[in-house]
Amino acid sequence: MDNQKADIHCDLMIIGTGMAGMAAALFAAGQDLDIVQAGRTGQLGFASGLIDVLGVYPVARGRIVKDPWPAIADLGRHEPAHPYAKMAIREIQTAIETVLGFFGQAGYPYVYKKNQNMIMPTAAGTVKPTYAAAHTMAHGQAAMAQQEACLLVDFKGLKGFGSRMIAANLARTWPGLRPVTIGFPEAGTELHPEPMARALETARMREKLAENIAPHLGDTASVALPAILGISRTQKVTEELSGLLGVPVFEISTMVPGLAGIRIKEIFQQHLPEMGIKAFFQHSVRRAYRQTGGGWAFEVGDHSHLRLVSARAAVVCSGRFLGGGLHADRSGIMETIFTLPVAQPPDRDSWHHRDLLHAGGHLVNRAGLAVDTSFRPVDDKGRPVWPDLFAAGTILAGQDWMREKSGSGLSIATAYAAVRAARRFLDKT
């Protein structure tokens, strides 16, 4: 396979369209580089509207982190294999601020305090530490912290979000939460968040919804809803509904896949191509070929629409098992595109603990691609496998994003580091 046969040539190929892939494309854009990005965007659907950086450390003790930065410094000292340990804290902060700034510019601002995690209510009636919350959700932090009198609304026909369940289970932390079930205007038997959110982008539906909520307001100081406050016009929907009701309205993050994921997916899909990224959303990378003399060629798409893309370097952000970046059979775990070495436990017996909720988490979640400080995947002796291949996101070894509550932050930070390293490589060659 050599360069002539490729349909498209680029400097940097970004494989993956989850949070890490999207962030990598954002960081690489506007730098005089030809960028191609490919991957199925389903994974972003699992974003919750909350950007975690480090919410729990040490994991085994289940300790909630108040300020993520000293905790990351601590983690870096104790877990040198952790992806955060391979970066300067300043770089992590820059990466996250850049992405949050981008969301703000795109009309979906996030609220955060620089040196403080937020504690947010969830649809399960639990609480969750996070770093930044979408503006639609952010008021939940203060409302719960101040035990504000709050009307918690659910809807007949909307499954998986029960105001009584949330209120009963949060009763100790938040006694002021008052549940109510109402009908959604012009609704059928079964409701789904996406059409509800689209409906609320019209003034007429907001007014009708406000009419349905108003009789229950009483002396409430705020109103909590499932995540339905619009898709692309969340600021308008939130402000106007708050205005109609006379109190702040906010969302509680619902089961995934949910609306928050759809929002950021739409933002990335709209803006990245405008920033010069040649993007093949909904097309996955099927195969990678090593080119003679360095660089890569990739088959992108499916049988009916197969393109060959050549690239001088690549960043792999293909995710874990759910995303398809890793695959496991009974004998072990493999990386699916490049058959890169995967750091993993010695046998299947040690992959998972017998208790789903075991405090230490499951060892299989720490399996993945081990990388050097340039975020290049390395072999078992720590040597980079390829000089021009970089990795970012949850595919990386040494982290447990689900237990650390570090998912989005880790994806964004490592994407930043991997793109910077790729840039240095491209500048040299």
Add this chain to the structure above:
Amino acid sequence: MQTCVLIIGAGATGTALARDLSLRGTDCILVEKGDVNAGASGANHGLLHSGARYIVSDPAAAAECHAENRILKKTLPQCIEDTGGLFVAVQGDDEKYIADFPGSCKKCGIPVQPLSPDQARDMEPALSEHVIAAFRVDDAAIDPFKLSLDNLCCAQEHGARLLCRHQVTSFEISGGRIVCTHVTDLKTNKQFRIEAQVVVNAAGAWADIIALRAGAQIRMHYSKGSLMVTQNRISQMVINRLRMPTDGDILVPGGTVSILGTTSERVASPDFIHPEIHEIDTILDQGSAMIPKLAQTRYIRAYCGVRPLPAGSEITNPARDPDDRAVSRGYELIDHQDQPEQVTNFVTITGGKLTTCRLMAEKTADLVCGKLGIKAVCRTRTEPVPDAAEAKWTSPGLAPAAWVQESRCKDPLLCECEMVPESVVKKIADSFAANHQQAGLKAISLRSRIGKGPCQGTFCSMRIMAYLYDQGYMDDRNGTDDLRAFLRERWRGQQPLAWNNGLTRAELMEAMHCGLFCLEL
């Protein structure tokens, strides 16, 4: 509380016994420390044996199975899918066992029909190309949950009472009789007394613990068996490996799925058991020799149960039978009047098989009625068990059919994998509420298909919990604890199957319930 007969254990035997005694006009109370079928009764293949499996190792049990197979097909047709069964041998299997098989079946009175390998593959295309011998037998699939729930409902119609989550803590014995049984309500920790004229120990693998509380020693072995559920049904018939019983030699269809089993491992205690990864690998490797696609197919969950094997009935010495395959699968009925402890009104029934639960109940009821001077005869041999409305939602495929036909899809689905709608959850929760009990997710899953599809409860658990609160079935802050308990229980069956799609599902479950909802904190 007072009753005529106190039955300890609401498994297949205890519930069948409650029905038998109730039909004889005898009042009884069932006490169960978990829920219906919480032990081995709910953790088996759901196989109605033809008996052919035991013709060599245990001819008496084989003949019993055959007779009960006939009776249950007549009296409990709603619980049985009369699939028929095959015994197949593949290249390398013991040729003497194959040659002796039809003769041994006939000696036990078990009908058997020889087939050519091609005929067998015509019937079951999934069979290996390497099948060298095949026989058709009268195996069938039986839904063990519906079996026990139907028996129980019939018993309750005739006055029997059930106390779930109640544990027997001690017996008061005086003058060689149990005069009173002390019971603890495990939810409230309240203790109370039950006075019964006869006490029956039908506690399955826990029968020795119960017996000990009455001063009686029962020597038992605990034999763990692990099984796995496929995502799709692999065969129409029950398929057995034609060889001496060993690991991974049977595939039983159950509605829309198939169940592959099983292992036999001696364990020290019937509590805290898990299906182990090495067992899963063994079952898979053995099973795929008979049916190659078992190596590639998707699996939904694994589970295990403990067979209570009476140690008194060993056929060989343990050194030559390390996995208890040769221990009798027959039942043991013990009248503790005749034992060293001489307790006149205490009876233990243990061992046996799902297929023979009715027979075990009949023999036990005969003994109990003898002690009570009751002359009424057993009616379960011929009288059909009514198809209880409360018990119908355990059957795979039923809820979707009813959803389409009855509600024309207007009834929101809470479990989308198995298509269980709100109305089914409501009916089950109502039946609990009628008994002043709270239905949690585990109790609902025992009585329906919720959490049994590919998502293993990841999504439906939250939807159902939210629904239970909205409808007022639940109102305290125990909901998230119940959610945790349910997900942990589902995980037990997912964890050993967590490779390929299984690992993807496990990751999704953890991403949602730990990553987002922080249930581990």
